Amino acid sequence: LDPQRKVLGLFPGSRRSEIKRLxxxxLDAAALLHARHPELQFILPRASTLSEADFAPHFAGRNLPVTVVPGRSYDVMPACDAIVSASGTATLEIALSRTPLAVIYKIAPLSYRIMSRMIKVDHIALCNIVAGxxxxxxxxxHDAxxxxxxxxxxxxxYDAARNGLMRERLLKVRERLGGAGGSANVAALTEKLLAHQ
Incomplete structure (x- = not known):
């Protein structure tokens, strides 16, 4: 990666079902951004639970400058100017790195209709749930x-003011998870939060 150019992280999740949906x-969003900002770099950490074969069909026929990095998401996070991430524990980990992020969530339409009737939550991203x-x-x-x-x-x-403000606001997540060593609390807190949904 060129340190002089902006970097957007793409975090599609660690399960095959997430990869297929997200x-x-x-990559379609990355194509739109690449057309508008050809200097923008994209980096995508590939979870250890996934193989190149899980990704290859989705990259076929695309000419996008996406650097795929096997299993080094913790190293990738601070290298990014911002990240678009699947919902899940990754959002807490990204928040701890204080990297601005947007969260996407998409499941099968029928599953979503059933779930939205049964479960009422203010936030779906764990980083937002922790922050309150x-x-x-x-x-x-449908918004994804x-x-x-x-x-x-x-x-x-590209909005420096928004980027900086989000970095400041993400401190709240770190504080609620126990400071700089908060990553050790992510798994336990996730279980606790999900048990109360």
């Missing part, structure tokens, strides 16, 4: 379109 829309407020924008289901993802990412990367 990676295509993330919406710090990271959430693009859920390439156009909306690209618009949020563009703003987070």
């Amino acid at each position: 990676l295509p829309v993330l 407020e919406r710090i990271a924008p959430e693009l859920i289901q 379109t390439p156009e909306k993802i690209a618009a949020e990412a563009e703003s987070l990367v």
Whole structure:
């Protein structure tokens, strides 16, 4: 990566089902951004639970400057100007690195209809649940379109004031997780939060 150029992280999740649902829309958003900002770099950490074969079909026919890094998400986070991430524990880890982020969530339409009737929550991203407020924008289901993802990412990367403000607000997540060593508390806190949903 060129340290003189902006970097957007693409975090599609660690499960094959997430990759199938989220990676295509993330790459479509990246294509829109690449057309507007050809200097923008993209980096995508590949979880250790996934192989190149899980990613290859989604990259076929695309000419995008995406650097795929096997299993080094913790190293990737601070190198990014902003990140678009699947919901889940990754959002807490990103928040601890104080890297501005937008969160996307998309499941099968029928599952979403059932879930939205049964479960009422103010926030879907764990970083927002921990903070007790919406710090990271959430693009859920029908809002998780390439156009909306690209618009949020563009703003987070190129709007210096918004980027800086989010970095400050993400301190609240770190404080609630126990300071600089908070990453050790992520798994336990996640279980506790999910048990009360």
